[in-house]
Amino acid sequence: MAVLTRKTPAAGAAPSALDTLRPVTTPELIELQLRPAGLLPRALAFLLDFGLRTGVLVFASTALTSLEGFGQGIALLLWFVLEWFYPVLFEVLGKGATPGKRALGLKVLHDDGTPVAWGPSLTRNLLRAADFLPFMYLFGALSCLLHSEFRRLGDIVAGTVVVYAEKNTGLPRIPEVEPIAPAAPLDRATQRALIGFAERANTLTEARREELAELLPHLGNTYGTQPANRLLGLANYLIGRRA
Amino acid sequence: MKQEQFEALHAADWQLFEDWLADRQLSRKNRKEPPFPLHEAALRYRRICQQLALARDRDYALATLDRLHNLARRGHDELYGARRSFGRRTWDYVTAGFAIDVRAQWRWVLASFLLLFGPMLIAFIVVQIWPDVAYLVMSPHDVAGMEAMYSDANQHLGRTRDAGTDFGMFGHYIFNNISIAFRCFAGGMTAGILTVFSLLFNGLFIGIAHSRVVLAGFGDNFHSFVVGHGTFELGAIVLAGATGMQLGAALLAPGLLSRAAALRTTARRLIGTVCGMAVMLFIAALLEAFWSPLRLPLPWKLGFGTCMLIIVMTYFIFAGRRRGS
Numbered sequence: 001m002a003v004l005t006r007k008t009p010a011a012g013a014a015p016s017a018l019d020t021l022r023p024v025t026t027p028e029l030i031e032l033q034l035r036p037a038g039l040l041p042r043a044l045a046f047l048l049d050f051g052l053r054t055g056v057l058v059f060a061s062t063a064l065t066s067l068e069g070f071g072q073g074i075a076l077l078l079w080f081v082l083e084w085f086y087p088v089l090f091e092v093l094g095k096g097a098t099p100g101k102r103a104l105g106l107k108v109l110h111d112d113g114t115p116v117a118w119g120p121s122l123t124r125n126l127l128r129a130a131d132f133l134p135f136m137y138l139f140g141a142l143s144c145l146l147h148s149e150f151r152r153l154g155d156i157v158a159g160t161v162v163v164y165a166e167k168n169t170g171l172p173r174i175p176e177v178e179p180i181a182p183a184a185p186l187d188r189a190t191q192r193a194l195i196g197f198a199e200r201a202n203t204l205t206e207a208r209r210e211e212l213a214e215l216l217p218h219l220g221n222t223y224g225t226q227p228a229n230r231l232l233g234l235a236n237y238l239i240g241r242r243a
Numbered sequence: 244m245k246q247e248q249f250e251a252l253h254a255a256d257w258q259l260f261e262d263w264l265a266d267r268q269l270s271r272k273n274r275k276e277p278p279f280p281l282h283e284a285a286l287r288y289r290r291i292c293q294q295l296a297l298a299r300d301r302d303y304a305l306a307t308l309d310r311l312h313n314l315a316r317r318g319h320d321e322l323y324g325a326r327r328s329f330g331r332r333t334w335d336y337v338t339a340g341f342a343i344d345v346r347a348q349w350r351w352v353l354a355s356f357l358l359l360f361g362p363m364l365i366a367f368i369v370v371q372i373w374p375d376v377a378y379l380v381m382s383p384h385d386v387a388g389m390e391a392m393y394s395d396a397n398q399h400l401g402r403t404r405d406a407g408t409d410f411g412m413f414g415h416y417i418f419n420n421i422s423i424a425f426r427c428f429a430g431g432m433t434a435g436i437l438t439v440f441s442l443l444f445n446g447l448f449i450g451i452a453h454s455r456v457v458l459a460g461f462g463d464n465f466h467s468f469v470v471g472h473g474t475f476e477l478g479a480i481v482l483a484g485a486t487g488m489q490l491g492a493a494l495l496a497p498g499l500l501s502r503a504a505a506l507r508t509t510a511r512r513l514i515g516t517v518c519g520m521a522v523m524l525f526i527a528a529l530l531e532a533f534w535s536p537l538r539l540p541l542p543w544k545l546g547f548g549t550c551m552l553i554i555v556m557t558y559f560i561f562a563g564r565r566r567g568s
Contacts, residue, residue: 026292026315026319026323028288028289028292028293029292029296030292030293030295030296030315032312032315032316032319033312068408068411069408069409069410069411070408070410070411072411072414072415073408073410073411073412073413073414073415074410074414075414076411076414076415076417076418077413077414077417077418079418080414080417080418080421080422083422084421084422084425095268113316113319113323114319114320114323114324115320115323115324118329119511119514119515120511120514122514122517122518123510123511123514126425126428126429126517127429127432127510128429129425129426129428129429129430130429130430130431130432130433133432133433133437139432153432156503156506156507157432157490157506157507157510158507158510159507159511166313166316166317167313174304188302191302192302195246195302195303195304195305196304196305198304199304199305199306238245238246239245239246239247239303239304240244240245240246240247240248241247
C-alpha cells in the first residue's frame with residue numbers, strides 16, 4: 001500500500017507552511033483536512049449570535065413585564081440559559097454550529113475531527129468567562145491570534161477547534177478537447193499542475209487562460225498558437241481520454 | 244486506471260453515499276427509505292476512504308479529490324458521532340459518578356473549604372470583637388441593608404423590602420449564583436488567582452455579614468434563613484473553588500504533559516463536577532427562594548437544614564462506593 005508509506009499532498013493542500021490546514025488521521029488511515037477559522041469570521045459569528053440572543057431577551061422581557069415579579073424571574077432564567085447554554089445546545093444538537101456560526105459557514109469539532117460532544121462543548125462555553133477577561137474577550141482574541149489553529153482559551157482547554165464546514169462540491173468537468181500525448185513523460189508535479197489548470201479553465205477568462213499557459217512555454221508553446229488549448233489537450237490525455 | 248474510468252466506475256457508489264448522507268441530515272421522521280441498509284454504511288465508508296487514498300496517490304484532479312474528501316469527512320462525522328444515550332449517562336452520573344469525582348479530588352475540596360471557611364470564621368470573630376472592622380469590606384449602607392434583611396420587621400426573611408416575588412428571586416438566585424460559580428471555575432485560567440480571590444472574598448463577606456446580623460440581635464432570623472439552603476450553596480462554592488484551582492494548577496504545573504494537554508485532561512476530568520455543582524446551586528436556589536424566607540419555628544428550620552446536611556454528606560461519602568473509582 002503506497003498510501004501508507006508515502007505522503008501525498010492531498011486535496012487542495014498547498015505547502016503546509018503557507019496553509020492553516022489541520023490534518024487528522026482517521027482509523028481508516030486516510031487523512032482528513034480541517035480548515036480552522038480565524039478571528040474575523042468567528043467574531044462576526046459571535047456578533048450575530050449576540051444580536052440574536054439580545055433580541056430574544058429584549059423581546060421576552062417586554063412581553064413578560066406585565067407579569068411583574070413572576071415575569072422578572074422568567075426573564076432572568078431565560079437570560080441565564082441564553083448566556084451559558086445557548087451555544088452548547090446548538091453546537092451539540094445542531095451539527096456543531098450556532099445560528100451565527102452556520103451563517104458564516106463555521107462549525108465546532110473536536111481536534112480529532114469528530115463532532116463536538118456535550119462535555120467539550122460545555123467546557124469551551126464555560127471558559128468563555130476566561131476568554132472574556134480582562135474585558136471584551138481580550139484574552140480570547142489574543143489567544144485566537146497567537147494560536148496556529150486560531151483557538152481561544154476555551155478551545156485549548158476543551159480540545160475543540162472551529163473550522164469551516166465542508167460544502168457540497170460538484171464536479172467541474174474538464175473541457176473536452178482533442179487529447180494530445182506529451183512528447184516526453186511528465187513528472188507528477190507537472191501532471192498535477194496541468195490537471196489543476198484544466199479543471200479551472202472554465203472559470204478563467206480567455207486572456208487569463210493564455211497568460212497562465214504561457215508560464216509553461218516548454219509544454220504550451222510548441223505549435224506557437226493557443227498554448228492554453230494545447231495544455232487542455234495534454235490534460236485530457238492525462239485523465240485518460242485517449243482516442 | 245485513469246481518472247475518467249475511475250470516476251465512471253465509482254460514480255454510482257458515490258452518489259448513493261451522498262444520498263445517504265443527505266438523508267441523515269434530515270430529522271428522524273422526515274427520512275425516506277435509505278438508499279442502502281444501515282449495516283452497509285461502514286463498509287461503504289471504508290471503500291470511500293480507500294478510493295480517496297488511491298485518488299490521492301494517483302494524483303487525480305483536485306475536484307475529484309475534493310469530492311471524495313468531502314464524502315469521507317461527512318461520513319466520518321456520521322460514523323464517529325454516535326454517542327451513548329444521554330439520559331443513561333446522566334442517571335449514572337447523578338447516582339454515583341459525581342460523588343466518585345468529588346472524592347477523587349478531596350484534597351482540592353479540602354483546600355477550597357479552608358479558603359472559604361477560614362476567612363469566614365476569622366471575620367466572624369474579629370467583627371464580634373471590633374464591629375467597625377466590617378466597614379473595611381462593606382459600606383455602611385450595605386451593612387445596614389444586611390441587618391434590615393433579617394430584622395424582625397421584615398416579612399420575608401433574607402430579602403430587601405422591595406425585592407420581587409418568590410419566583411422573581413428564584414430567577415435572580417439562579418442567574419447570579421450559578422454564573423458566579425461558573426466564573427469561579429473559568430477563573431482558574433488566571434493561574435487560579437481569580438478563583439482563590441473569589442473564595443477568600445466570599446468567605447470574608449459572609450463572615451462579616453453573619454457577625455453583624457448576630458450583633459444586631461437577629462441571629463435567629465439569619466440562621467433560620469440560611470440553614471436550609473446553606474449546605475447546597477456553600478458546598479457548591481467549595482466545589483467551584485476546587486475545580487478552578489485544579490485548572491489553575493494544570494496551567495502552572497502541567498507535569499509531564501504540555502500545558503495544553505494538561506488543561507485538556509484536567510478539564511475533561513472536571514466538567515462533570517462543574518455540572519454537578521450547577522445542579523447543587525439550582526437546588527439551593529429553589530430552597531432559598533421558596534423555603535428559606537418562610538417564617539416557621541426555628542427548630543423546624545434547623546431540623547430541615549440538618550437533614551439536608553446529612554443527605555448531602557451521605558451522598559458524597561457513600562454514593563458509588565460499590566462501583567469503585
